[in-house]
Amino acid sequence: MNILIINSGSSSIKYQLLEMPLAKITCLGSIERIGSDEAISTYKTDTHKVEKTYPILSHKAGLERITSLLLDSETGVINSTEDIDAIGHRVVHGGSNYTETTLVTEEVKTKIKSLSPLAPLHNPANLEGILMAEEIFDSAKQMIVFDTAFHGTIPVTAKKYALPNELFEDKRIQAYGFHGTSHKYVSEKANEYLNKKHTKLISIHLGNGCSITAIKDGKSVDHSMGFAPSNGLVMGTRSGDIDHSIIFYMVNTLGYSLDKVNELLNKKSGMLGLTGFNDLRDIEEEAGKGNAQCILALEMNAYRIKKYIGAYTASMNGLDAIIFTAGIGENSSLMRQLICKDLEYFNIYIDDSKNELRASTLREINTKGAKVKLLVIPTNEELEIAKQVYKLLT
Ligand code: AMP
Numbered sequence: 001m002n003i004l005i006i007n008s009g010s011s012s013i014k015y016q017l018l019e020m021p022l023a024k025i026t027c028l029g030s031i032e033r034i035g036s037d038e039a040i041s042t043y044k045t046d047t048h049k050v051e052k053t054y055p056i057l058s059h060k061a062g063l064e065r066i067t068s069l070l071l072d073s074e075t076g077v078i079n080s081t082e083d084i085d086a087i088g089h090r091v092v093h094g095g096s097n098y099t100e101t102t103l104v105t106e107e108v109k110t111k112i113k114s115l116s117p118l119a120p121l122h123n124p125a126n127l128e129g130i131l132m133a134e135e136i137f138d139s140a141k142q143m144i145v146f147d148t149a150f151h152g153t154i155p156v157t158a159k160k161y162a163l164p165n166e167l168f169e170d171k172r173i174q175a176y177g178f179h180g181t182s183h184k185y186v187s188e189k190a191n192e193y194l195n196k197k198h199t200k201l202i203s204i205h206l207g208n209g210c211s212i213t214a215i216k217d218g219k220s221v222d223h224s225m226g227f228a229p230s231n232g233l234v235m236g237t238r239s240g241d242i243d244h245s246i247i248f249y250m251v252n253t254l255g256y257s258l259d260k261v262n263e264l265l266n267k268k269s270g271m272l273g274l275t276g277f278n279d280l281r282d283i284e285e286e287a288g289k290g291n292a293q294c295i296l297a298l299e300m301n302a303y304r305i306k307k308y309i310g311a312y313t314a315s316m317n318g319l320d321a322i323i324f325t326a327g328i329g330e331n332s333s334l335m336r337q338l339i340c341k342d343l344e345y346f347n348i349y350i351d352d353s354k355n356e357l358r359a360s361t362l363r364e365i366n367t368k369g370a371k372v373k374l375l376v377i378p379t380n381e382e383l384e385i386a387k388q389v390y391k392l393l394t
Contacts, residue, residue: 002026002083003389004070004137005382006063007090008129009208010121011035013062016382017070017077017084020390023383026077027070031062041065048075059125063132086141087133088389090181090381092122092229094146096172101149101388104130104142112144118228119178121266143392145385147229150184151177153219158315161227175231177223179205179326183213184220185384186325186377189362191218194373200316202309205379206335207326208236208278212305214312222315224308230266233308234301236278239269241304271297280328280335302338309339313346321373322348330378331358336365340374347371 001021007014016028029043039056043049043066050069056062070078078084089104093115102108109127116123134142151159159175160168167173183203191199201215210233214222224232224240233240242265250256256264272278274297277286287294313319323329324336333355340350349370357363359376366374 001085001390001393002078003086003088003386004084004133004140005088005090005385005389006129006133007381007385008059008125010125013059013066013129014382015066016386018383018386020386021394023386028382029066029069031056031065034059034062041069043069043075045075045077050075059128060132063129063136067136081137082139084137084140086143086389086393087137088382088385089126089130089133089142089144090147090385091126091130091144092147092178093119093176094144094148095176096174098144098146099149099152101392102144102146103392104134104144108144120262122229141393143389145181145388147178147180148176150180151175151213151220151223154221154223158222173227175223175226176228177211177213177220178225178229179209179211179213180220181381181384182325182379183211183215183223185381186323186379187213187215187218189377190321190323190373190375193362193375194320196320199320200313200318201321201323202312202319203323203325204305204329204339205326206233206324206328206332209238210235210240210326210328212308212312214316216316222312232304234274234297234304235270236280237267237270237272239265239273271301274300280332284332284334298335298338302335305339306343309343309346309348319346319372321375324374324376325379330376336374336376348374350374 003018003020005016011034012032014030017026019026027045031039031041033039034056037055038053040053042051070076091112095115097111112123112127182205187201187203190201198217203213203215205211209229212224213220230238247261250261275283275294277283283294287298328335336355340348349367351365351367354365360378362377364373364375
């Protein structure tokens, strides 16, 4: 069965075509910087690698480009769009309605649209990807895996806010949790590796979006993002935790409009607001040259993560392993080092030379004999989505 996974972000589409159940990757690639004249398209099969820069102004144009690469007479991997049996879409916010992999229906699409204000950087792009895929791959089954789904197990103690009860009961204002596909995938890998019946894990997903999850015996029990993917850690352009009084102050005293505050918190804050740079590679390079703002931003980012490690170790009453994943978690030895230093009290000891080694598979970077394992695990949201879609279809 050929399953095409489409992971649409605000300005990117990542995709993989997998042959299931073997999970053999037929091709994979991405289109980044959608909306610009210099969008970067990458496409890789066993025998070909194509990387080109084109103007790609919309997700529709991006998906058309991907389709033409899949069908190309020289580098393509399918003869017709009908060769695709199913499409798996990642959707960030599923609210309280969807905790399982779901078939796309008109009702589901309406719900995704209605949740867009809670995930403005993601849900509109995710929905656009679904609409385009329905048009182009009209014979394929369209399925959705929601980022919120893995967090359906968070107990009420952790997911309920201390607000009047009716806001939880009637309006479903609660913490939902995000990056679920990634946290699920890497925590399952960690559990296979640890080979223990009961485990207490902290999974740290550090990419453009950043989140941290406490996972007990394979189930999410607490998570740093909340009602929307904006709470918690310092991210590329999102502030993470702030005192909500600041919003009232900005509106009532500084005279900012709510739209301006929303844009400021989601698109202009985080590492971008602190340093002027969004990409951690630039921030590390600047810090290396002595840029004080960049040094402070890296330290603030690591400090926030440490606080969550302490909180989640307490909430689970123990810790077997910490997982680092996604673009920064997998690649930045500096961030891992800043996070793990001075945590001896928690039996956390990082081995500096192992931390510097690069690999594309699971690796352990704690010192020998350390009680808490420190694991770098490459995430694979696309494979996780394919597994879930295949499971539902069969
Ligand atoms: P993701 O959202 O998982 O694609 O991660 C994107 C983030 O990963 C960006 O902030 C990149 O700067 C960061 N990243 C990717 N490669 C590296 C690297 N080698 N060192 C530091 N950060 C990296």
